[in-house]
Amino acid sequence: MPDVDRAAAGRAAIAARRARAAVKQAVHHRLRRALDVAETAWADPTTPEGSLRVRELLTSIPGIGATRVARIMAELGIADAKRVGGLGSRQRERLREWLEAREGAPSRPVSRLVVLAGPTAVGKGTVSTYIRDHYPDVLLSVSATTRAPRPGEVDGEHYYFVTDEDFDAMIERGDFLEYATVHNASRYGTPRPPIDAALAQGRSVLLEIDLQGARAVRAAMPEALLVFLLPPSWEELVRRLTGRGTEDAAEQSRRLDTARIELAAQDEFDVKVVNRDVGRAAQEVVELLAVPGAPSARTRS
Ligand SMILES: Nc1nc2c(ncn2[C@@H]2O[C@H](COP(=O)(O)OP(=O)(O)O)[C@@H](O)[C@H]2O)c(=O)[nH]1
Numbered sequence: 492m493p494d495v496d497r498a499a500a501g502r503a504a505i506a507a508r509r510a511r512a513a514v515k516q517a518v519h520h521r522l523r524r525a526l527d528v529a530e531t532a533w534a535d536p537t538t539p540e541g542s543l544r545v546r547e548l549l550t551s552i553p554g555i556g557a558t559r560v561a562r563i564m565a566e567l568g569i570a571d572a573k574r575v576g577g578l579g580s581r582q583r584e585r586l587r588e589w590l591e592a593r594e595g596a597p598s599r600p601v602s603r604l605v606v607l608a609g610p611t612a613v614g615k616g617t618v619s620t621y622i623r624d625h626y627p628d629v630l631l632s633v634s635a636t637t638r639a640p641r642p643g644e645v646d647g648e649h650y651y652f653v654t655d656e657d658f659d660a661m662i663e664r665g666d667f668l669e670y671a672t673v674h675n676a677s678r679y680g681t682p683r684p685p686i687d688a689a690l691a692q693g694r695s696v697l698l699e700i701d702l703q704g705a706r707a708v709r710a711a712m713p714e715a716l717l718v719f720l721l722p723p724s725w726e727e728l729v730r731r732l733t734g735r736g737t738e739d740a741a742e743q744s745r746r747l748d749t750a751r752i753e754l755a756a757q758d759e760f761d762v763k764v765v766n767r768d769v770g771r772a773a774q775e776v777v778e779l780l781a782v783p784g785a786p787s788a789r790t791r792s
């Protein structure tokens with residue numbers, strides 16, 4: 492095939508893949524939203540969520556029309572006019588299970604290589620650490636960096652803390668899958684050998700890197716799935732950054748400037764995950780990682 496045709500076919504394939512991912516993401520988003528609405532209603536049935544009819548909640552999910560809603564409600568043993576806040580405990584349990592089963596249903600793309608990016612202080616490190624601690628089958632890539640360790644950070648576990656000279660030598664040797672200068676300050680790079688080894692052994696790999704890194708990985712390994720971690724709100728992001736207290740005011744404001752730019756790039760990503768609850772966000776990310784041996788037509792690698 493001539494190069495021009497190949498490039499056009501490649502672009503079309505990427506566009507089709509993004510469109511499929513966007514549709515799946517939209518359905519997933521509505522399901523998660525429906526679950527959140529139901530949980531709010533059950534925490535306090537006097538809220539507006541509590542007075543919503545179950546029928547309305549279900550029709551908010553794309554692809555579910557009135558006929559299917561009637562059938563689903565009959566299956567769940569919920570009367571047509573019931574409001575979410577008025578459900579009994581058994582009915583709540585059945586509805587929750589139904590929504591969760593669909594939400595976890597195999598509708599999202601999966602990959603053996605997932606890149607987790609997102610604005611500063613959204614919780615990338617917290618979610619990645621949770622995954623490392625709770626899902627040991629996943630290899631969490633350890634980056635090299637020229638920045639100084641923060642209190643409590645362990646060399647070889649959180650990062651390989653290296654000098655500028657070491658970093659240059661690693662670039663020279665071709666050790667990095669990608670590397671970048673982040674927040675106009677220190678350099679960070681993803682060592683390639685451990686990733687190749689893990690993928691060769693059939694393990695899934697998670698990279699927690701910045702936006703530039705995510706773009707570079709997409710170019711180098713198109714099978715990678717790019718996941719963007721979102722804060723519940725901008726205010727919460729600022730709260731998390733200031734609450735962490737690891738940067739002075741000047742550095743915080745520099746990071747928030749970068750965060751605005753990074754948030755504007757979220758549509759480049761295959762999937763978005765909101766980090767409201769750490770365990771839940773971690774589970775969502777893990778569900779995107781192909782489990783070795785599990786049959787899946789959707790696996791990308
Ligand atoms: N491109 C790239 N970015 C990285 C790498 N490792 C970490 N980062 C990113 O560098 C940024 C700064 O990380 P860090 O100094 O730990 O501070 P943080 O902003 O609190 O996560 C974050 O956006 C990380 O995702 C890497 O290997 N490559």
Ligand SMILES: Nc1ncnc2c1ncn2[C@@H]1O[C@H](COP(=O)(O)OP(=O)(O)O)[C@@H](O)[C@H]1O
Nearest residue numbers: 611612613614615616617731735766767768769
């Ligand atoms: N789901 C969450 N709810 C509340 N606080 C969170 C959540 N996730 C992370 N945090 C807090 O936000 C701050 C920033 O998290 P961190 O993992 O360091 O972010 P990042 O690695 O994206 O810069 C930390 O103080 C962390 O404890």
